[in-house]
Amino acid sequence: MKRAKTIVLLGVIAFAQAGLFAGAHVSDLNRLLEDSPARSSKAKKTKRLQEKAPAKDTSKFSIKKGDSELQFGGSAKIEHYVKKNACLLNRHLPDSLEYFKHTVNIDFDYVYGKETFDHKALECFLRLRHKGFWGLSQNYTDRGSITVDASTVNIAGVKTGGHSHSTGRALPWISEAWLSYSFNAAFGLKHDAIHSMKLGWFPFSLGRGIALGSDYGTNRPYLGVYGYGTEDKFAPGILLTGDILKNVLSYDLYFARMQEFNKSLSNTLDLIRENWISAQTTIPWRGSGKDNDLYAARLKWKAFDTKKYGKLNVEPYIYYNIADDSYVEFEPDASMKFGAYGLSTEYTWKNLEIGAEVAANYGKEDVVAYDRNSILLQVNATGQIEQVYSRIFITDPAKASAYGSGTKAVVNEYASAFAKSSAYRENGKGGTVSGSSTMYYNGGLSSDVTDANQIYNTPTKSNRFRPAYKNDLRGWMIALDGAYKIPSWNLKIAASYHFASGDANPHENEVNKRYKGFIGLNEWYMGKRVPSIFLLGQRNLQAATALTRNSDELESDIAFTDMHMTGLGATWTPRIGNKTLDINPNALFFFRDARSGKVILSGTTWEVSQTEKASKFMGSELNLVTKCEVLKDLTLFGAFAVFIPGSYFKDIAGVPLDSDYFAKFSKYGVTNPKEYRLGSDTAYHMNLGLDFKF
Numbered sequence: 001m002k003r004a005k006t007i008v009l010l011g012v013i014a015f016a017q018a019g020l021f022a023g024a025h026v027s028d029l030n031r032l033l034e035d036s037p038a039r040s041s042k043a044k045k046t047k048r049l050q051e052k053a054p055a056k057d058t059s060k061f062s063i064k065k066g067d068s069e070l071q072f073g074g075s076a077k078i079e080h081y082v083k084k085n086a087c088l089l090n091r092h093l094p095d096s097l098e099y100f101k102h103t104v105n106i107d108f109d110y111v112y113g114k115e116t117f118d119h120k121a122l123e124c125f126l127r128l129r130h131k132g133f134w135g136l137s138q139n140y141t142d143r144g145s146i147t148v149d150a151s152t153v154n155i156a157g158v159k160t161g162g163h164s165h166s167t168g169r170a171l172p173w174i175s176e177a178w179l180s181y182s183f184n185a186a187f188g189l190k191h192d193a194i195h196s197m198k199l200g201w202f203p204f205s206l207g208r209g210i211a212l213g214s215d216y217g218t219n220r221p222y223l224g225v226y227g228y229g230t231e232d233k234f235a236p237g238i239l240l241t242g243d244i245l246k247n248v249l250s251y252d253l254y255f256a257r258m259q260e261f262n263k264s265l266s267n268t269l270d271l272i273r274e275n276w277i278s279a280q281t282t283i284p285w286r287g288s289g290k291d292n293d294l295y296a297a298r299l300k301w302k303a304f305d306t307k308k309y310g311k312l313n314v315e316p317y318i319y320y321n322i323a324d325d326s327y328v329e330f331e332p333d334a335s336m337k338f339g340a341y342g343l344s345t346e347y348t349w350k351n352l353e354i355g356a357e358v359a360a361n362y363g364k365e366d367v368v369a370y371d372r373n374s375i376l377l378q379v380n381a382t383g384q385i386e387q388v389y390s391r392i393f394i395t396d397p398a399k400a401s402a403y404g405s406g407t408k409a410v411v412n413e414y415a416s417a418f419a420k421s422s423a424y425r426e427n428g429k430g431g432t433v434s435g436s437s438t439m440y441y442n443g444g445l446s447s448d449v450t451d452a453n454q455i456y457n458t459p460t461k462s463n464r465f466r467p468a469y470k471n472d473l474r475g476w477m478i479a480l481d482g483a484y485k486i487p488s489w490n491l492k493i494a495a496s497y498h499f500a501s502g503d504a505n506p507h508e509n510e511v512n513k514r515y516k517g518f519i520g521l522n523e524w525y526m527g528k529r530v531p532s533i534f535l536l537g538q539r540n541l542q543a544a545t546a547l548t549r550n551s552d553e554l555e556s557d558i559a560f561t562d563m564h565m566t567g568l569g570a571t572w573t574p575r576i577g578n579k580t581l582d583i584n585p586n587a588l589f590f591f592r593d594a595r596s597g598k599v600i601l602s603g604t605t606w607e608v609s610q611t612e613k614a615s616k617f618m619g620s621e622l623n624l625v626t627k628c629e630v631l632k633d634l635t636l637f638g639a640f641a642v643f644i645p646g647s648y649f650k651d652i653a654g655v656p657l658d659s660d661y662f663a664k665f666s667k668y669g670v671t672n673p674k675e676y677r678l679g680s681d682t683a684y685h686m687n688l689g690l691d692f693k694f
Contacts, residue, residue: 090679195242207344310349338363475518502562
C-alpha cells in the first residue's frame with residue numbers, strides 16, 4: 001500500500017509537469033495566432049499586467065520593499081446566540097441555551113514577484129485564530145494544547161480523581177498556513193499559462209463542498225470516516241494548479257494527509273490489533289503505510305462567456321480516500337477506501353442564474369472480524385474488586401432473561417485459556433473449564449471457577465465475536481437552485497431543490513450489503529441560494545438514522561444525507577440613507593429518503609414497529625438573514641430561524657439516542673420517556689453579531 005501511495009504521488013507530480021509544459025506550448029500557439037506586427041512587446045506586457053494585477057485592497061495595511069509586499073489584515077466577530085428546543089425538540093427539558101461567542105483572525109500575507117514576473121511568483125499566508133465562548137476561556141484551544149479538565153474516574157462504583165490542569169489563557173492557534181510558488185518563475189517559463197504549487201494548511205473543496213468540503217474533522221464517525229469536532233483548521237495538503245487554456249480550462253490536483261500513523265517506530269509497532277481475530281495468531285502491530293490519505297482532481301472549464309448567451313462554468317471532479325485504520329466500534333476495526341465523482345455547473349445570463357451539481361459515492365468499507373471481549377473490574381459478593389471478562393459468562397446467557405444477567409467469568413489462567421482458544425470462536429458456544437483456580441486481587445479472595453461451571457460467549461447483538469463484512473458504498477446526491485434579479489425593485493427571488501440518498505446505519509446488520517446513503521467528506525453544506533440556518537447551518541438537532549429494529553446504541557445524523565430539501569427565498573436590498581440593508585427571508589421543507597419504522601411506546605419500554613412506518617416529512621424551517629454595513633468594514637448581522645417539526649418526529653418521538661436522559665433520570669422517579677427523549681416541539685434559533693474586517 002505504501003508503494004501504491006508513492007506511485008500515485010509521483011503520477012500526480014508527473015501529470016502536473018506534463019500540464020505545465022503542455023500549457024506552455026498551447027499558450028505559445030495562442031500568442032502566435034493573436035500577435036500582429038503592430039503590437040509591441042511593451043503593449044503586450046501592459047495588457048498582461050492589467051489582466052493579472054488584482055484590484056488594490058485598501059482595507060489592508062501593507063509594507064512594500066522592491067518586489068516584495070507584506071499585507072496585514074484580519075477580522076473580529078462577536079455573536080450572541082439564543083436557542084430553544086434546538087437539540088431534542090422537547091420543551092420538557094431545559095434545552096434553552098444562551099451564550100456569547102467570539103472569533104478573532106489575524107492574517108499575514110507575503111507576496112513576491114508581481115512586478116518581475118507579471119504574477120505572484122511566491123506567496124506565503126498565515127492566519128492566527130482565537131475562538132471561544134465568553135466565560136469559558138479554555139473551551140477553545142488548539143488540539144495540541146495540553147488541558148486536563150476537572151473529572152472523576154469510576155472504578156467499580158467508586159468515584160475518584162477530581163483534578164484540573166488548564167492554561168487559563170486564551171490561546172491563539174494556526175487555522176491556515178501555506179506557501180505557494182509558481183513553476184513559471186522557478187523555471188523561467190515565459191508564457192501566460194500559470195502553473196503553481198501550494199503546500200500547507202489551506203481550504204480545498206470540490207463543487208459546492210458537498211461531496212468534499214473544507215471543514216476538516218466534521219465527519220460522522222459512525223461511518224468509519226475521520227472526525228474530530230474541534231479541529232478548526234484546514235487539512236494539511238498539497239495542491240498543484242495551472243492553466244491548460246488560459247481563461248478557458250484549468251486543472252487542480254490535490255493531496256491531503258488526513259491522519260498520520262507512520263511517523264515513528266512506536267506508531268508502526270503499536271499493538272492495536274490484538275482483538276482482530278485475523279491477527280490473534282500473529283504479532284498484532286499496526287504496520288507501515290496505514291495513514292489516512294486523500295487524493296482529488298478536477299477541471300474548471302469556462303464553456304462560454306458571451307453577452308448573447310451568458311456564461312457557463314463546468315467543474316467535473318473526483319476524489320479518493322484511503323483510510324486503512326478506521327474507527328467503527330473500536331479503534332481501529334475497519335478499512336475505508338471510498339470516494340465520490342461528480343459534476344458542478346453554474347450558468348448566468350442577464351438577471352438569471354442557475355446552479356446544479358450531482359455526485360455519487362463509490363468504494364467500500366471492510367469491517368474486520370473482531371473479538372469484543374475485554375477485561376472489566378467489578379465488586380464480588382465478598383466486597384472485593386476482581387477482574388472479569390466482559391463477554392464470557394459462567395452461566396449460560398442464552399437462558400437468562402436479559403443480557404448481562406449471567407455471572408461474568410473471572411480472569412484467571414483457566415478462563416484465559418478459554419478466551420484465547422480458537423476452538424470456541426463462536427457466539428453462544430461454551431465449554432468446561434478444567435481444574436480449579438483461586439485468584440487473589442487487591443489483597444482479597446475472588447470468585448472460584450471450578451469443573452462444575454460451564455463457560456460461554458455472549459450470543460446477543462452485542463456478541464463477543466463480530467464477523468467480518470463489507471459495505472458497498474453507493475450513495476448519491478443532487479443540488480439544483482436558481483435565482484432571478486429584479487433590479488428596479490432591488491430584489492432577487494430564489495428557489496432550490498436538494499436530494500441526498502439515505503439508508504439505515506450500515507453497521508446495524510453485520511452482513512455484506514450495499515449502503516445507499518450519501519457520504520460527504522468534511523462537509524458542512526447549508527444551501528447556496530436558499531440557506532438552511534437551523535437544520536443544516538447549526539446542526540444541533542439529534543435526529544436518528546433510519547430505524548429498522550431495536551438497538552442498544554442508536555446513532556443520530558443531521559448531516560446532508562437521507563434528505564429531500566426544497567426551498568424558496570428572496571433577498572431585498574433597500575437603501576436607508578447612505579446604507580444598504582440586506583433582508584433575506586427563506587422557507588424550506590425537509591423530507592427523509594429512507595423509510596423508518598414507527599416508534600411504539602408502552603409504559604417505559606419502546607420498540608420499532610415492523611409493520612407501521614414513520615412519515616417522511618421532517619418539518620419546515622422559516623428563517624431570516626439580515627446584514628448591514630453600519631461603518632466602513634463593520635457589518636451588523638442577524639440570523640433568526642424557526643423549525644416546525646413534521647409528522648416524522650411525531651412518529652419517532654421517545655426514541656432513545658446517545659444521550660438518553662430518561663435512563664439517566666430514572667432514579668429520580670420519572671415515568672414518561674417522551675418528556676426526556678427526542679420530541680416534536682417547535683425549535684427556535686437566533687444569533688446577532690458584529691463583524692469587523694481590517
